[in-house]
Amino acid sequence: MGKIQLPPSPQATATNPSSASSLPDELPSYDEVTQPIEPYRDAEQENHLSPPPNAYHIPGQQRYNSIRPAQRFSGSVTLDPDYSRHAETLERFIEAQTRLPPRPCLSVHGTHKESRRSGNETKTENVTDFDFRIDLTRTILRWGRNELSGPSERWSYTTVVSDTDGQKAYRGGRIKARSGKKTGRIALGEGDEGERLMDLENQEDYPGVKGWCERFCNDPAPVKSFTYRRSLHGFDARPMRDSLTSHIRSTGYAGHIVINPVVANGFVTVYSPHWINTLRNNAYVYWICIILQLWILTWPLICFMERRYEVVHSKWFSSKTVCDASAPGGVRKCYAAGPGMDEARAAEMWAPVVREAAWQGRVDGCILGEAEIEELRRKGIERREQLGENGNDLPRRGQSVLGAMGIRSIGGVNVTGAWGGDSSSASSSRFSIRMG
Template identity: 30%
Template sequence: MGRPNQEEVAHLLTNAGHTGPSSSVSDFQDEPPTPTSEPDGDDVLDIQLRSSNRPPYGHYPSTVVTADIDLPPSYNEVPQPELAVRPAAHGQMAARLPSAIDGIEDSLFKKDSNSGHEYYVDKRLDEDPILLEQAVRYWATLPPRQYMRIKGTHTETHRRSKDKTETKTVTDFDVRVEITPYLYRDPEQRVSMCTPRTVDNHEKVRRGTCLRKYGGLHDKKNRKKSARRGRIELGDGDGQDGPVLGDDKKPTLPEWCHRYCANHAGLKTFRIQRKVTGLDQGLLKDRLTTLVRDTNYRGSLTIDFPMADENVEVYNDCGINRWRFVAWVRWMFYLTLLFLFTWPYLFFATKRFEVVIVEWPFSRYHRDQDALEYVSITEDQLFNLWGRAIHHAVLSKRVCTLDQQDLIAAEGRPPIQTGNQIVDGLVGAGIRAMNEVNRQLGWGRNS
């Protein structure tokens, strides 16, 4: 495995001379984004892309990165001043927010501690489509929190009595690395390739309904209505039996916001979903599996890519919507089994608008160049950057999220110092011996 040295890691962390395509979120796409054409229309994401000399996929040096890298914050202070997290980035973004949405953050009713799912309840968002649109555009500038997670477990069986045995699962290590910083070209200036859009008519989602459906002429009911009005032409006789959909435009963001505010349903919700695209999870999974198995680990290995802060939902302001998030109310319905009656009612009575998707690409495909363009670094560079820190965390049986302090320590780990040279030598030798024995004999097997 090719690993960057300490100077290259410092360069990745402090490089501020990157010049590349930049983007600013000003509007939503009216049509699906294509890398080879500029979006247009009233509901367009204005992505200003400057010329890029980025080489195609597969032509990147294994340890050379030409983008600013903002690593996850350290839980302990890092002595290097140039690696400190700079608070100006958030301040710059806050200065760009429209004044019309001041106070929206105070409407946050609940945030799930595990998934980061945010729920907003604000009467202004139910009645003012312009305010709702501005809030959606602001939420679209906030990225999802993408992680890659490496977890190892094994089972241990203990005999409790002559006839009974107890089996429990033991976690050997649970290591996470956040990928969110690599979704930006310039983390300080929030320069990215994020692509907000409204759903296309061929996507089956909830469009102010309780059940998923297609939009426009892709929906059977709409197609029948249009056929009765003579708006759909039949096949032209060249083997096409289906209808010609013709001009089947999807609603824009302002139109969806007006539809939501005009909806008279007693229970309704408007959702914004964030996605990470262009990340080759299979490649990273294979590389990480090889990395862990090379330590002769014999236990059960799980590698996945969880995501936090994926969804933002706006609920209309009413008593039922507030009660449905109160813990003691939910537990009362669970214990009394009333949820058997209330859950179907809430499911069918709540009209859901799941019509906004914000795509945060790790890479994207260019048809003209027939190559991938990466936002900051490739999957191989990501693995080479964090591989050594992950390797050490696995052998140390850590349960944590790695940060820049772990990255720096992995490149130049100082010796153990207790004040006694003899003890320091014995401790260091003991740790090295244990790690070497684990590599040779294997560790983490079921027992």
Template identity: 25%
Template sequence: MGKPSKQSPLGGSGDAMSLHSNVPAYRDRSVSPAGAPGSSSNFRGASHGLNDDDDIPRLDADDDDLPPMYTDVAESNALLAPYQTPAPAVDDPSTTFPIFSMNASNSSEIYIDPRLDASPELLERHIIARAQAPPRLAVQVKGTHREMVEEHGKKERRSVIDFDVSIDLTPYLYHDVATRQSWSELDTVDNLEKAKRGTVFARRSPVAVSGAFGLDAEKPSLREWVHRYCAGSSSGLKAFVLRRRVVGLDREYLRDRLIHLVRTTNYQGDVSVYFPYHGETVSVYNECRINHWRATRWIRVVCYVTLTFLLAWPYLFFRTKRFETVFATWHFSRPGSHANAKEYVSLSEEQLFGLWASAIHTAVLHKRQCLLDQQDLVNSQRAGPVTTGNAAVDTGVNFVMAGIRAMNEVNRQMGWGYDR
């Protein structure tokens, strides 16, 4: 999407529309991470030392840069439940339209409503309203190894998942979830940027292609783009797309630290770190029967089963004029006033890693496949035997926990996750 210029206080272009109030920033002393090994997102490493518990940051560490659980923020639900979006600030009927369909895998929204085709004002208000909901960005840590499996008399190697844990990063896009304070803005593509401007294929603006005049020409605003969409032919297929994105997050730093954290368990398999989005796009399709069919789940399933998608997909691709010109930018950080410094809307990458490292370490050793939540964060900091008040229950639970700890220690000593 468009690269923001430096004139805007948030790093966006001068005509970008701020979606939330600007708030005082947490200032980081330096943007340079220290002690992060390697840079590959998917590799097989040698075993590390077996006494690496000191590499796991603790919430109770005596370090001002690694705060505890942020009680004041927790009270305002800053650590949200998985994939729970804060409630809209204003319930305006003029901007509320029912979702026609939602993608089950990535939670992308599809709207089909004739009012959005006929009224640029309604479409503009709808886009602004949907831009106030953040993208659901997560960090996913996954470990796999390969095993030889015999099935129906044939042997083949298959990939086996050893662990797959994720953390929702969306709460850390807010300075205060209760008041919805964040660094976010709504902007449009630059003239020189390739994008689908009511076209099938991405292209630059015609004024930019025309010559030097295009360098100084003002780019179209959201209002102009919605007018272009509504003024287009109603007989064809068209879609207006809002894309949400997160900027200012040092993904490489987190990737390297998380891979190193997994290696401290003496894991020998393949480690991958991803940053998947949920709810990244909001698409508004014009009212017509074909768009109703393409957004209906059971019809799509029938197309896949009968292989008619081989004919339907090229038709829909070349027939649909797409307006992918508007995006909502959510800032995890922004350049600070001093050289080599950043301002963070909530936590820095180092603080974020320090907050969750112990919970991730525990989940990896227990070979979990889940989305970690606040309860996992609390449990990872508890030490000592379980005390429920019932002696029999305490004895049984502590016996099981002792066995699990013994197995984890054996894994750390001998290594685990080998190919078989």
């Protein structure tokens, strides 16, 4: 996959303090692997709102079980026996995964409280008005862009832990360690010296992806796992959160809005096909252990038996702050998706889709698909033009007049145009007239 190169110097790349995550202040102490090509090019479609193609499918794929929703959404596992028995198969799999980015998403959630009186008691419950996710992979990342000459900047790096780097990681043991045992030189294949992700500088051997895959597959431990992780850097969710919240409010929504960044396809774990790994990845068994508190016994037993490998990590960047003598302050921010494609611009692109999805009450919690996005975008633009740009805002003006007069309902029906607000009964929310 190319020769070994170091990540950019911290003197050449400044850290953006407002980002959710940023470049490290120091160079990592482990080997860095280049990615000379990206596996996907869409020469005909440059749709920034379209989700990525089905390139993340894994044989034997299962959802990662966790009590934390973010972990369940981010992780996937496989117990395919070929990956834990054949080093070449595992190596090809990991190399292919390093070319796929994490999938940055925004979770859009709206709720309101409803209070009902039953006898002498008043019960309050949370009601979900909308709950969905949007996939920002093509909106903020370089991956999938049609660039015949290749990207002018590197927007992803893959690092592989070596034996003597002092990096704390799972190296085939029960706990994280800063060094690994020597297992002798691993022979290189024919061709380029860096072809097998190996660094032989200073006459020392460092296991690359090939070496770690061989160690994992040759490990006699019956319960073992190999995890590859991806992370996103340089993304600031605040501009998108503020802008999309404002667009949802423009429909008259008066409930509670929560917009948070989440990452899909953040990590992949390969488990050996042992019966313990099979049970631990069974959703029914997992939740039975949680509900009956059996995890107090099972978790320590699994930790004692399992040999863990977490030695390969990819970093993807949506933006970088670079030195530029011609820019104010000597630095400027560049974006992976192209000039001017910052978070505020991305929010405006997604605004019709998010506004319409909230208005329609999408509550499945899933990522919006390509067909849904196009339909929501079309309806969102049409609705906005009818009520605003074309001057047909008489109903909205009438609602404002009634509100100024203190009239909130006529015949039990909310006529202010607000919807989704906290209420003492279901009627004020259910029968509100929503003008978006």
